[in-house]
Every structure is written in C-alpha cells, then in structure tokens.
Amino acid sequence: MIDRITVNPKIHFGKPCIAGTRITVLSVLELLNEGLTFDAIVHDYYPDLQVDDIRACLQYAIALVSAEDIHLSQTTP
Numbered sequence: 001m002i003d004r005i006t007v008n009p010k011i012h013f014g015k016p017c018i019a020g021t022r023i024t025v026l027s028v029l030e031l032l033n034e035g036l037t038f039d040a041i042v043h044d045y046y047p048d049l050q051v052d053d054i055r056a057c058l059q060y061a062i063a064l065v066s067a068e069d070i071h072l073s074q075t076t077p
Helices: 025-033 038-045 051-067
Strands: none
Touching: 025 038, 025 051, 038 051
C-alpha cells in the first residue's frame, strides 16, 4: 500500500504526495487530526481519492516514526 505514496522533487518541493495527485500526505493527516472520517475526507475534500489512499498516508507516517531515532537528553532535577 505504501506504493500509493510518491516523492517527486518537482511536486510540492518533494513533499510526499498520494501517487498521481498533488495531494500531500500532510494535508490528509491534518484532516484526520481534525477528526474527519475517511469517508468525509473523500466526499468533502478529495473525491478522487480512495480510502486506501488515506490508509497509505497513515502507514507512511507510521513508517517514518518507527524509523526515527529519538535521543532524549538526560537532565538533572
């Protein structure tokens, strides 16, 4: 499903987008963050998308977070 996400330096300065569109992963994630359902996003914002495109955005975000190394600094209380 991750093949639904593409990165092209000529589209949105290389921000990840849904394949075949100029819709960024970030745009979809922001709508989800606002509490919209998958169906509402498709119906009200992006009628050319499929629910699997939205799922791919979530999977992409999860993959980025899981690959990220987090280094917390130790502070003395």
